[in-house]
Amino acid sequence: MENEELKIKQIYQYTNILITLFFLLFIIGCSAKKPQIGKKAFDKEDEYIMKALFFESNGDYNKSIPIYEFLYKKTNKRIYLDKKIEDLFYSKKYNDVIKEVEDLCKKKLCDDKILRYEVFAYLNLGKLNEAKELLLRKLNKKDEFFYSVMSYILISEGKESLALEYIKSLYALNPNKNNLLKLSDFLIKLKKYNEALAYLRTHLKMYGCDYDICIRLADVYKSLYDYDNLANIYEKLGVYDIKFYILAFNIYIQNKEFKKAERLIKTAKLGDEYYLFLYLAKKDYKKAAYKSLELYDKTGKLNYLIKYCEYLYASHPTKEELRDIIDRLKFVVNIKKDAYLYNFLGYILIDNNINVKEGIKYVQKALNLDPTNEEYIDSLAWGYYKLKKCKEAKELIDYVKLKDKTILRHKKLINQCIKENNDFRQNNKSNKNRLRKKKK
Known part of the structure; x- marks a missing residue:
């Protein structure tokens, strides 16, 4: 049992085949829950259907399977046989699935939908050759399912180069997001970064920045330490979440691309706080000080007033500005009894020979x-x-x-x-x- 579960997880990891399967099964299941079965073959047909669906909803397939078998024999309606095979698959009776499908094929009643159950039954039993042979012999080679499952089998066999060709064919057949991610992820796994980038960039130009595609591009750029392109992608992702704008801003700051950072603050409307970060990164303490004072006036937060004093003092202030720093610090320490602020005020008074004795009193505090x-x-x-x-x-x-x-x-x-x-x-x-x- 554990081995079978492991195999299912492997299918998810490599090609997401089971996602395709369950999507198909969902369609089948929905069609069965509202079956267009025409006129009732016998009076209690609806009653049996409701019982089967009830057992299915509780995962009790051992009880739903014989009901569908009974309904098929009683009515000869194909939908009941399909549902029986579906429940056999869900209950992991893979050999029974294979037998039922083969019997249908002998009667020339099998179709692609039913054959897919047989393919997956072989895969869950670890019979890759049988699954491959069935795909090549009976399945439509112009169908996505064919290329998806074949690529999984080839990966399992260690034939990665051949598997890649099938995945490329899958994307060519249907260039949707999921197939692109499957292709790009496999290329990245093979360390074919430039080829993965080529597919992702082309898709980006043609269809715009889909979230998952841009995230994958960001992952590749991060792996390649390509921070210029990474910041560009983060900017595109910013429409989904502001955190990506902030990530782009941080890259610009670290790379000292201050003009780009300032542009982003404006276009993304990041707020005045980010101007403060920008000025500090540029070591423009005068601008940082007055931006802090502006933020203090807007918010009334004392911390911004303290920052104003710190940054202005670091900017080699004029005598007038120095006097302003002292007055504002005296105002702050009357509200906030803080050792750092006492020392800061005292040191300014001492170091600038403004009032050494008063400065000593603040330092002693x-x-x-x-x-x-x-x-x-x-x-x-x-x-x-x-x-x-x-x-x-x-x-x-x-x-x-x-x-x-x-x-x-x-x-x-x-x-x-x-x-x-x-x-x-x-x-x-x-x-x-x-x-x-x-x-x-």
Whole structure:
């Protein structure tokens, strides 16, 4: 039983043949549920039909099969025999399916619809040669079913090159989406990427960006690291889901194609937030700052106001802009008690010699909330340095182990300050000694 289930899964994986089968069976099933059987052959015919359909709906084929057999013998209506074979197949009685179909063929009553059940019965029994022989001998060679099943059998036999020709013929016979995906997937499996791309691109030009086709194209471009074409396909897929526009935007940003990114923001209407991402990628901090301020004015979200202060400070602000940053940060820290913001405000006051003592007070507030943060300790040390309290600065900066460029510069200047003070004391002491000697 498990082996049979595995075989069915393999059929799905390679060529989706069973999808075709179940589609056909669905049609057959629907036609049986509303059979055009004409005049009733006997009074209780409808009653038997309802019983059979009830058992079918519950998957109890062992009870529906004998009812259809009885109905066929009683009425001689072909539809009941077809339904019997269908239920034999569903109940996995594959040898019985083969026998029933062969009996019909001997009576010259078999048709393509019934023969397909026999083909699949052979496949589920692992009898590939018998299935192939039946296909070649009795099935219509201009039918999609023929090419689909033949390609599956050839793949199972390891004859992939020949199987490919059958799949190409299948697509040529009916160039629909499913057949194209079957063909392109098999070409990709064979690492024939350029050929797969040729089929997919041609289909795209002729029929437009069907979701599944464009997704498959995107998969191929991703495999080939072809990000230019990948971004283009993502843009086309954006009409189905905005996430694809965002994926395209990210590729443009990573590739520094800023004009394309800006165009996409406009055409896809991604929103002002994406202008912010764009300006940051370009390191245009001034524009990023004022876009953040614009977003703050629109939304009232405090985070945008904080970003405005950060980006504007990174843009080497004018004195007027620096004053604006300080005023806005003071407004923010009155609302939000945050160590990072206290330190940020304090450092600006200290580093720009605006109000070092006030800056130290803000940094101390930050350290009260986060006493071991080395960046905040550095800010306090820098404040003491600015007040010429180099000894206190040195005691603090020695705790800092970070290798940040700015912190290393602070350390160097503080150590230099200590050295200069020591030299000054040493020189002062030497001068005093000389004076004492002269007096003597």
